Amino acid sequence: MSGHLAAVGFHVFEETVSDTTAQMVASRVEEAAFAEATASDASDEAGLIRIYTARAGELLRAEAKKLGVPSRWGSGGDAGVTATEAELTSSGMLVGDEPASGGESETSSDEEELSALQRLVQKLALRKAEQEEGGEGEPSGEAEEDLEPLLSSFDVAGVAEYIKSGKCGNIIFMAGAGISVSAGIPDFRTPGTGLYDNLQKYDLPHPTAVFELDYFQENPAPFYLLAKELYPGQYPPTPTHHFVRLLHEKGLLLRCFTQNIDSLEAAAGLPHERIVAAHGNFDSARCLKGHPADVHRVREHVDRGEVMRCESCDGCDALVKPDIVFFGENLPERFARLVAEDFPKCDLLIVAGTSLAVHPFAGLINHPGEDVPRMLVNREKVGEMDESTRAIAKLIGRGTGFDFGETNRRDALHLGDCDAGFEELARLLGWEDELKALVEKGRAQTPVKERPS
Numbered sequence: 001m002s003g004h005l006a007a008v009g010f011h012v013f014e015e016t017v018s019d020t021t022a023q024m025v026a027s028r029v030e031e032a033a034f035a036e037a038t039a040s041d042a043s044d045e046a047g048l049i050r051i052y053t054a055r056a057g058e059l060l061r062a063e064a065k066k067l068g069v070p071s072r073w074g075s076g077g078d079a080g081v082t083a084t085e086a087e088l089t090s091s092g093m094l095v096g097d098e099p100a101s102g103g104e105s106e107t108s109s110d111e112e113e114l115s116a117l118q119r120l121v122q123k124l125a126l127r128k129a130e131q132e133e134g135g136e137g138e139p140s141g142e143a144e145e146d147l148e149p150l151l152s153s154f155d156v157a158g159v160a161e162y163i164k165s166g167k168c169g170n171i172i173f174m175a176g177a178g179i180s181v182s183a184g185i186p187d188f189r190t191p192g193t194g195l196y197d198n199l200q201k202y203d204l205p206h207p208t209a210v211f212e213l214d215y216f217q218e219n220p221a222p223f224y225l226l227a228k229e230l231y232p233g234q235y236p237p238t239p240t241h242h243f244v245r246l247l248h249e250k251g252l253l254l255r256c257f258t259q260n261i262d263s264l265e266a267a268a269g270l271p272h273e274r275i276v277a278a279h280g281n282f283d284s285a286r287c288l289k290g291h292p293a294d295v296h297r298v299r300e301h302v303d304r305g306e307v308m309r310c311e312s313c314d315g316c317d318a319l320v321k322p323d324i325v326f327f328g329e330n331l332p333e334r335f336a337r338l339v340a341e342d343f344p345k346c347d348l349l350i351v352a353g354t355s356l357a358v359h360p361f362a363g364l365i366n367h368p369g370e371d372v373p374r375m376l377v378n379r380e381k382v383g384e385m386d387e388s389t390r391a392i393a394k395l396i397g398r399g400t401g402f403d404f405g406e407t408n409r410r411d412a413l414h415l416g417d418c419d420a421g422f423e424e425l426a427r428l429l430g431w432e433d434e435l436k437a438l439v440e441k442g443r444a445q446t447p448v449k450e451r452p453s
């Protein structure tokens with residue numbers, strides 16, 4: 001999605017899988033290969049690129065095999081540079097239109113193909129650098145030292161001023177678990193919280209096993225217990241959720257991308273079309289063979305602490321799972337579609353309450369243009385890269401994360417509690433009373449469990 005690899009493109013034939021699936025695969029492969037390259041002990045650029053491209057090549061082939069489709073490298077993508085058809089062909093990347101679908105007979109040996117990929121990635125990096133120097137066609141083409149800061153200060157006050165200036169009307173809000181903590185939603189990853197301790201009686205190999213398909217198939221009980229604890233309707237939205245709703249009411253919110261499965265954005269009154277539940281939620285459920293399940297029946301089972309099996313009439317009997325995205329599963333199609341649609345329009349990105357550890361969600365911070373201000377509201381500083389990681393990211397055309405250092409020109413930071421941060425922002429915007437009223441109204445409404453009738 002963001003790097004040269006995606007620009008070079010992993011083109012799965014469109015008639016076989018959707019464009020968004022292809023995008024998603026490219027993004028996932030890019031992420032995994034990047035993580036391995038930066039975690040490796042290679043110290044020079046050539047070594048890093050070698051690891052990155054080798055791993056990316058392997059993963060792409062594996063993904064294509066998994067999808068049961070022939071793969072090829074093609075042109076396209078949104079990184080601002082693309083390879084020409086001729087370059088792709090001569091580099092050996094562009095396999096003909098009829099590659100062997102069996103996968104074993106390649107037109108070139110693996111090794112040749114990978115070194116060709118290496119050359120191509122380097123070439124694209126060079127071309128991008130030239131474009132930026134020459135200022136041709138790139139909005140960010142000016143020399144770096146001429147760039148004015150995009151915010152008057154890199155804090156809540158600077159962002160408030162930016163919003164008040166009327167320069168933005170398409171704010172994207174990215175939400176993580178941290179914005180729901182003050183609602184009382186238990187963090188199952190933290191030892192000592194009731195939920196984690198409850199899960200421990202199941203002897204989970206590690207806390208996140210509860211979101212792994214293999215584990216779920218053998219032992220679905222811990223997930224059902226977690227579902228009971230987290231089921232929407234038991235917790236009130238927080239001031240942060242109400243602030244997002246205010247952004248919407250003021251006509252400033254383009255979309256709220258959330259990692260949370262608690263549906264508190266909707267509970268705060270944000271319309272469903274404004275919300276992208278990147279990791280799914282409890283609004284729908286299916287059996288592991290894909291049959292849709294009645295969410296009211298699911299709710300009854302969850303309440304009783306019983307594992308549900310498919311009730312479709314053909315005697316399927318597979319385990320039923322709410323549409324929460326487990327590790328290794330693709331994100332909802334809507335996520336990829338709206339990422340592509342929304343981020344080019346984004347004129348302010350607000351990131352709140354997330355450690356930016358889970359991809360591809362975390363990578364979204366790199367999607368707004370380089371002249372778009374961003375703000376992180378979180379207990380810890382996250383999303384920054386160290387110098388060597390930044391170097392390799394640049395080289396392969398990936399975004400370089402937040403920059404709160406000396407070269408910062410657009411990233412505001414509020415370290416601390418999310419609610420405090422957004423209450424402060426609301427005050428500076430003159431929305432204090434409106435936010436208070438929403439929060440009080442929300443608290444007065446004792447959370448009602450949406451019991452199935």
Ligand SMILES: [Zn+2]
Pocket residue numbers: 287288289290291310311312316317318
């Ligand atoms: Zn079924």
